[in-house]
Amino acid sequence: MRKLFNKILVPVDFSKVSEELVIKSMEIAREYHCSIYLLHVFNEVSFAFGALLQGHNAVPYSVIENRSEVEYKMNKLVNQIHLSAGESINVQYGIIKGEWLSVIEDLVAHHHFDLVLIGQKRKCVHKRTLLVDPDKLAEITNIPVITIPVNRRLTKLFAIVIPVTDFLPVNKLMYGIYMASLYNTTIKLLGVENEKTKDKVQYYVQKAFQLLCDNCLIKVQTEIILSQNVAEAVYEFAMLESADLVILNPGTETRMPGFFSSMFRNIIQRYTAPPVLTIAPL
The missing domain is CATH 3.40.50.620 (HUPs)
Known part of the structure; x- marks a missing residue:
């Protein structure tokens, strides 16, 4: 690579x-x-x-x-x-x-x-x-x-969370593989679905899982949860799973819930949580 x-x-x-x-x-x-x-x-x-x-x-x-x-x-x-x-x-x-x-x-x-x-x-x-x-x-x-965050490091990454929604997150997967390759890292693919995206999310989670398994020797886990807000779902999952890094696309994946969220830039990167790698999709 x-x-x-x-x-x-x-x-x-x-x-x-x-x-x-x-x-x-x-x-x-x-x-x-x-x-x-x-x-x-x-x-x-x-x-x-x-x-x-x-x-x-x-x-x-x-x-x-x-x-x-x-x-x-x-x-x-x-x-x-x-x-x-x-x-x-x-x-x-x-x-x-x-x-x-x-x-x-x-x-x-x-x-x-x-x-x-x-x-x-x-x-x-x-x-x-x-x-x-x-x-x-x-x-x-x-x-x-x-x-x-002030209390975190970016070395010894043992758990990387990558959310998957209604498309294949190629850029996020590429950086996940790259950073996971230094350690005995587990990449956790988190499918975040709602009633409208259910079929697509399940399809792309499986596709991402297969892509990782076919191209690298990294442990991969998958989980699918129901949520109306990707950032909130990722934040709660990352804290629960003690993730060392989260990889997100800017926009809907980082914007936390709230009526004035966009106006006041209420984004997940402002919370004391795991480090967040933000990368635009291809």
Whole structure:
């Protein structure tokens, strides 16, 4: 199987979560033999606001950019990786003015990154905020975006959950096989059906099961449940089964139930749950 992870892009904002995410990215880079690119994105408005709070009447561009301080923090993160991993991992960084989504989209297109890692930030009620929206990012870049909760790792994956609905999830299966190949992993195919999709779900669960069994030496289990919301069904199943990773398509598979779910981006990646790999379907 071809190597799917080569260059990891890690957005950082120098918070405690970012420091922990850098450590986790180092572990993944070591496992999959990848390089790491740390990215910090700033915009003039945020820096201007910060300068005004500090008592500046005028906000010169040098104050807005504040590049030397940011570079110092970046080098500190790079040194943290080198202290732990030596020079075995290639680490670079970028400090770019703009908006997170558009900057990452441009970098992925021009520098061929094939994985983005996002850490969960502070708690907001029972959910957590995210530096970048993984759904939007997966949709515009067509590469996997992994959201890692603060208390989880992405090494030693023993149970990977892949939901199956009314089509064959080729992209999800491909990444599931790739990540399962390093460990004695069980891939759990979870068919999520309702009255309208019942026949299709059962057909594609069987088809996915056969595809995995015919093409790789990985343990595979199947289960079919009835639910009106894929994200909620996956979340409950993953917690019950102590899953180490969930692989989802953006959109209906990540959107949790609720009338204002779409408006307030109530997505499964914001919950303290297993890491979620979000990848757009083929």
